[in-house]
Amino acid sequence: MNINMTIIGQAIWFALFVFFCMKFVWPPIIGALNERKQKISEGLSAADRAERDLVLAQEKATSNLKEAKEKAAEIIDQANRRSSQIVEDAKEAARAEGDRLVAQAQAEIGREVNGAREKLRAEVAVLAIAGAEKVLGGEVNRDAHGKMLEQLAAQL
Amino acid sequence: MAAGQELTPQSYIQHHLGNLTYGKLPEGYARDCHGHAETVAADVWTFACNGAEAKAMGFNAFHVDSLAWSGGIGILFCLIFWLAARRATSGVPGGFLNFIETIIDFIDAQVRDSFHGKSKVIAPLALTIFCWVFLMNAMDLIPVDAVPKTFEWVMVSFFGWDAHAAYFKIVPTTDPNITLGMSFTVMFLIIGFTIKAKGVGGFIGSLALHPFQADNIVVKCLLIPINFLLETIGLLSKPVSLGLRLFGNMYAGEFVFILLAAMMGTWQVIGAWPWAVFHILVITLQAFIFMVLTIVYLSMAVEDH
Numbered sequence: 001m002n003i004n005m006t007i008i009g010q011a012i013w014f015a016l017f018v019f020f021c022m023k024f025v026w027p028p029i030i031g032a033l034n035e036r037k038q039k040i041s042e043g044l045s046a047a048d049r050a051e052r053d054l055v056l057a058q059e060k061a062t063s064n065l066k067e068a069k070e071k072a073a074e075i076i077d078q079a080n081r082r083s084s085q086i087v088e089d090a091k092e093a094a095r096a097e098g099d100r101l102v103a104q105a106q107a108e109i110g111r112e113v114n115g116a117r118e119k120l121r122a123e124v125a126v127l128a129i130a131g132a133e134k135v136l137g138g139e140v141n142r143d144a145h146g147k148m149l150e151q152l153a154a155q156l
Numbered sequence: 157m158a159a160g161q162e163l164t165p166q167s168y169i170q171h172h173l174g175n176l177t178y179g180k181l182p183e184g185y186a187r188d189c190h191g192h193a194e195t196v197a198a199d200v201w202t203f204a205c206n207g208a209e210a211k212a213m214g215f216n217a218f219h220v221d222s223l224a225w226s227g228g229i230g231i232l233f234c235l236i237f238w239l240a241a242r243r244a245t246s247g248v249p250g251g252f253l254n255f256i257e258t259i260i261d262f263i264d265a266q267v268r269d270s271f272h273g274k275s276k277v278i279a280p281l282a283l284t285i286f287c288w289v290f291l292m293n294a295m296d297l298i299p300v301d302a303v304p305k306t307f308e309w310v311m312v313s314f315f316g317w318d319a320h321a322a323y324f325k326i327v328p329t330t331d332p333n334i335t336l337g338m339s340f341t342v343m344f345l346i347i348g349f350t351i352k353a354k355g356v357g358g359f360i361g362s363l364a365l366h367p368f369q370a371d372n373i374v375v376k377c378l379l380i381p382i383n384f385l386l387e388t389i390g391l392l393s394k395p396v397s398l399g400l401r402l403f404g405n406m407y408a409g410e411f412v413f414i415l416l417a418a419m420m421g422t423w424q425v426i427g428a429w430p431w432a433v434f435h436i437l438v439i440t441l442q443a444f445i446f447m448v449l450t451i452v453y454l455s456m457a458v459e460d461h
Contacts, residue, residue, distance in 0.1 A: 002177075002210055002211055002213075002214075002217065002333075003215070003332065003333060003336070004177075004179065004213065004214065004215050004216065004217040004218065004219070004333060005179075005215060005216065005217060005218050006175075006217075006218050006219040006222055006223055006331065006333035006334065006337065007333045007334075007336055007337040007340070008337065009218055009223045009337070010222070010223065010226060010328075010333060010334045010337025010338060011337045011338070011340065011341045013223070013226055013227050013230055013337075014284075014337065014338050014341045015341065016230075017230045017233070017234055017284045017288060018277070018280055018281050018284045020234045020238075021234070021237065021280035021281075021283055021284045022276060022277060022280040022281075024238055024241060025234070025237040025238055025240075025241045025280065025283070026241075026260075026279055026280040026283060028241040028242070028244045029237075029240060029241050029244045029256065029257065029260050030260060030264065030279070031244070032244035032245055032246050033246075033257060033260065033261065033264075035246035036246040036247075038246075039246055
């Protein structure tokens with residue numbers, strides 16, 4: 001337990017190690033730690049900002065969506081109106097066309113009836129002439145004429 | 157131990173408490189190295205072969221084992237932290253770096269708590285003290301005979317030493333020279349910090365004008381010697397208590413290990429285990445106390461009363 005020059009030797013070791021730590025150990029490590037602290041605080045504030053931005057974006061998206069829905073509803077409404085109008089127009093056109101066709105057919109029928117009547121008239125004349133010939137050629141017999149007239153009428 | 161010499165518990169313990177001492181033997185000293193008696197013709201630097209020679213060397217001697225182990229451990233500490241410092245990054249730290257950063261953060265918090273001035277020295281100083289003292293103390297946990305017996309075997313086998321001369325203590329902090337060497341360095345730092353903060357006049361004033369104060373100039377002058385005496389004792393008591401506290405705790409712990417080893421022989425590995433577990437607390441606590449007190453003393457030196 002002697003006190004001797006070891007005390008000086010140890011003081012020199014001590015000074016050397018403290019100096020080494022002061023120069024090469026402490027500054028880089030504490031610098032890195034502080035830099036990391038800075039980074040983390042920056043990251044946290046960025047996260048806060050992002051959260052706020054997200055809320056804003058969500059609000060904007062909601063309003064956009066609402067607007068789009070309104071627009072879509074309007075468009076659909078318009079389309080519906082337009083389609084019903086088209087259907088209505090088509091119905092109208094069809095009805096007119098139908099009327100026209102019916103009129104045309106009736107005119108045709110009328111014409112054909114007239115034609116047939118004309119033809120019949122002509123044939124009746126011929127038959128009347130033939131009947132009269134038969135009447136003039138034979139005895140007037142009421143019964144026989146009647147029978148002939150009946151035949152004539154049946155031929156009509 | 158050399159053949160024919162009795163191994164008693166006393167000699168075993170004494171041998172374990174002796175340092176490997178290299179120093180100057182004065183002229184005319186009668187050496188008695190285990191049977192080889194001679195008288196030193198002129199001053200000679202040599203290894204002391206027993207406790208009496210180490211004593212006779214006085215101040216002109218080094219404890220080679222203490223200095224080598226404390227220096228080696230200090231270099232190991234610097235190397236580990238230097239490796240960490242080179243890898244230091246503000247990105248994600250790995251496992252090793254994480255561990256080092258935990259220590260640095262812990263020291264930084266301690267320094268911030270106690271020291272309110274600005275200094276580039278104090279934090280690295282605290283780091284060095286804590287880690288270095290902790291590692292030196294931790295040498296206590298190696299079984300007491302393991303390293304000294306190996307050293308003895310090497311010296312006896314290859315260098316022809318007498319086994320009795322092969323003193324070897326591996327726990328530097330059980331050597332008062334080591335702890336006082338550190339604590340007196342701290343004292344010089346205290347003086348340096350005081351002068352830097354308050355100037356030379358302020359330093360002398362802090363020694364001469366406290367704790368007794370007076371407004372009357374004559375009374376003031378009369379009080380100066382008393383104040384000076386008290387403050388000088390106060391200044392010196394700081395490093396003495398700081399160094400002796402660490403030394404006392406570690407010496408007592410080491411002594412228990414040696415006693416257990418003397419009683420149990422090889423069984424000490426089991427027998428000393430509970431004490432070793434308890435001693436881990438002492439090791440850490442003493443390193444921590446040395447660091448905290450150093451920070452407190454230095455902050456007192458910088459702050460105004």
